[in-house]
Amino acid sequence: MSEHSDSKKGLVIFLRVLVVFVVLALIFIFALIFFGLMNKTSKKAEDKKEPIDNLIASSTNATADEAEEEEPVANGDAAGVEQETWMTGLKIYNPSPTESTIHLPQADMSSFQAIIEASAEENAAAAEDEEGGSAWDSVTLTLNSVEGSINYSTPGDPVKTQELVSTYMILVDVDNDSIVAERGYETVISPASMTKILTVVTARDFIDETTLDDTFTITQEIADYWSDNDCSAVGFLPGDEVTVRDLLYGTILPSGADAAMGLAEYCCGSEEKFVEEMNRKAAELGLSENAHFTNPVGVYNEDLHCTVKDIAIVLGVAVQDDLLRDVLSARTYTTSTTYEELDMPDGIPVSNWFLRRIEDKEMDGDVIAAKTGFVKQSGCCAASYYEADNGKRYICVTANSFSSWRAIYDHVAIYRSLTD
Numbered sequence: 098m099s100e101h102s103d104s105k106k107g108l109v110i111f112l113r114v115l116v117v118f119v120v121l122a123l124i125f126i127f128a129l130i131f132f133g134l135m136n137k138t139s140k141k142a143e144d145k146k147e148p149i150d151n152l153i154a155s156s157t158n159a160t161a162d163e164a165e166e167e168e169p170v171a172n173g174d175a176a177g178v179e180q181e182t183w184m185t186g187l188k189i190y191n192p193s194p195t196e197s198t199i200h201l202p203q204a205d206m207s208s209f210q211a212i213i214e215a216s217a218e219e220n221a222a223a224a225e226d227e228e229g230g231s232a233w234d235s236v237t238l239t240l241n242s243v244e245g246s247i248n249y250s251t252p253g254d255p256v257k258t259q260e261l262v263s264t265y266m267i268l269v270d271v272d273n274d275s276i277v278a279e280r281g282y283e284t285v286i287s288p289a290s291m292t293k294i295l296t297v298v299t300a301r302d303f304i305d306e307t308t309l310d311d312t313f314t315i316t317q318e319i320a321d322y323w324s325d326n327d328c329s330a331v332g333f334l335p336g337d338e339v340t341v342r343d344l345l346y347g348t349i350l351p352s353g354a355d356a357a358m359g360l361a362e363y364c365c366g367s368e369e370k371f372v373e374e375m376n377r378k379a380a381e382l383g384l385s386e387n388a389h390f391t392n393p394v395g396v397y398n399e400d401l402h403c404t405v406k407d408i409a410i411v412l413g414v415a416v417q418d419d420l421l422r423d424v425l426s427a428r429t430y431t432t433s434t435t436y437e438e439l440d441m442p443d444g445i446p447v448s449n450w451f452l453r454r455i456e457d458k459e460m461d462g463d464v465i466a467a468k469t470g471f472v473k474q475s476g477c478c479a480a481s482y483y484e485a486d487n488g489k490r491y492i493c494v495t496a497n498s499f500s501s502w503r504a505i506y507d508h509v510a511i512y513r514s515l516t517d
Contacts, residue, residue, distance in 0.1 A: 102332060126424040160288050167345035169365035169374055174311040175341075183301050183418060189382055190413040192269040192406065193274045199278040199515065204262055209445050263507045264476070267405045268515055271413060271482075271490040278515050282406045285387045288498045289470030290329075290352045291480050292395035295411050296360065297421055299350055299371065299378045299393075303364035306420065309342040313363040328354035331432065339434050345420075346430040351447040353392045353395050361393045368393065379403075382410055397472040405494040408480050414484045416466050425466035425482070428452050451479055451505060456508045462486050462516070464480055470503065477504040483512050492514055 194200075219359075267282040269275070276282065317335040322328075333339055339347075339356075341363060347356030374389045388403040395401070415421040431444040432482035451467040462485035470478040474497035476497035483491045493511050498504040 124167070155160055169367075169370035171303050172313065172363050172366060174308040175364055183305070183477065184375060184414070187414055187417045188274075190269070190271070190274050190410050191365060191383055192274050192409065194276045194279065198276050198353070198452075201266065201278060201280040201282070203264065237359070250475070261495075261507050261510060262498050262500075262503045263495035265405050266495045266511070267493070268511055269409050269413070269492040271492055276406075277491070278511070283385070283404050285402045286398055286478075287401060287403060287475040288395060288403050288408055288471055288496070289397070289472040289475045289478050290395040290472040291351060291408050291468055291478050291494070292390060292393070292401070293348050293470075294408065294415055294425070294468050294480060295375055295378065295390065296357050296393040297345060297424060298382075298411055298415050299375045300345070300360050300364050301418065301421060302374065302378070304341055304345075309345075311339065311341045311363075312338045313341065313344060313359050314338050315359055316326060316362075319358045319362075322358055323354035323394075323478050326354065326394070328394060328396065330355045331447060333432075333434065339432065342448065343432045343434060345424050346427060347432065347447060348426050350427060350430050350449045352469065353447070357393045379407075379411075384410060384439050395470055395472070397474050405496055409492045412466070412468070412480050412494070416477045416492075423468060425468065426452070428456075451481065452502075454502070455481075455505050455509065457507075460509060460512050464508070464512070469504065471501065477501045479504040479508060481508050481510075485512075485516055487517065489517055 111408060183409065222234055240368040261280070264281065265284055265286055266278070266280040268277040268279070270277050274354065315333045315337045317333055320333070320335045324332045329349040329352045331343075331351055333347075333353075333355045339359065341360075344356045344363065347353040348360055358368060361368050365371040365374060371393055372390060375393065379388045379390065384407040388407045389400060390403075391398045391401040412425075415425060427446045427449060429446065431446050433444055435442055435444050451469045452464065455464050455467070460483075462483055464481045466484050467481040477500060478494075478496040478498070480494040481492070485491070491512065493508050494502055495511075497506050498507060
């Protein structure tokens with residue numbers, strides 16, 4: 098009887114242990130199922146949340162990592178150049194009018210009507226301008242508004258004075274950081290290819306003398322850009338490997354859109370990021386609130402604008418730097434890229450049209466550096482840096498002349514009649 102009782106007790110204990118194990122197993126299985134379902138739900142929620150987070154982050158630049166991705170990514174050796182060191186010690190100008198500033202009235206364009214019509218009929222602003230044969234060359238009217246102005250060698254000589262055609266103008270005394278004369282100097286204009294002065298000033302943050310022989314490959318997109326926008330160009334072809342030096346000189350001398358776009362992509366990896374740097378540089382230089390840039394070429398855009406004073410400030414900084422001064426003052430340059438089949442075995446020859454056309458004009462000093470510009474919305478523009486024989490230095494910027502030659506003659510007239 099006792100053996101049977103013991104056997105029964107053993108069976109009960111075994112069954113109880115078995116039940117416990119079964120219960121624990123079931124709990125374990127249910128736990129696995131539960132946590133598995135929770136993970137799936139959580140993952141689905143994350144998957145739904147991620148696009149929203151990305152959208153918020155892209156619109157607000159919420160995180161430091163995403164902000165870091167927005168920084169320009171330099172190409173080639175440009176990546177190793179410390180930014181914003183080259184301007185150390187350079188003066189940033191902010192010229193202001195004084196009691197002696199000459200405020201020029203607008204030119205009486207009726208005086209030029211016959212010449213304007215003649216120029217239109219003869220298309221003198223194009224082919225004949227290239228030879229210096231425009232009807233504008235005959236305009237030598239006295240600028241009555243500045244009679245008696247001081248000229249270094251012949252004070253107030255009306256023979257050395259011409260009426261100014263350009264609608265907008267500023268003449269800055271660099272030594273005094275003051276405005277000698279102006280005509281609508283704070284009016285918002287389209288700077289056209291004068292924009293390229295800011296382009297090389299911005300690029301200078303990413304290049305130095307050690308990177309000038311670094312190379313950049315011209316893309317089909319760059320070639321299409323200048324062709325589609327009817328821009329002037331150096332003539333680089335898709336696939337050409339050109340040096341940074343070629344890009345610098347090509348941007349200024351022939352006002353090459355292909356060079357300017359290549360310079361932008363070399364420096365920052367894309368045009369868009371380079372334009373951000375241009376506007377950052379404009380703020381650093383203290384340009385007016387009306388200064389805003391949308392491309393490195395100067396192609397017309399209603400959101401690309403500034404004043405002639407803004408351009409004067411940018412040029413004033415550029416000519417203080419040895420590298421940029423060399424580029425802006427070069428009369429001619431030959432690229433390193435050669436084209437045997439096009440009979441250019443030594444490279445593409447380019448030149449600064451303005452400097453070569455003004456160097457033989459009679460003035461009491463020399464125009465050292467210059468950059469021109471033209472789009473229909475701004476007319477013919479020019480910015481130049483002048484050193485008088487007496488050592489004084491000036492910057493002149495004009496806009497909205499009706500001829501490239503007249504833009505030159507306006508600068509000649511200004512330097513003849515309005516500088517000491």
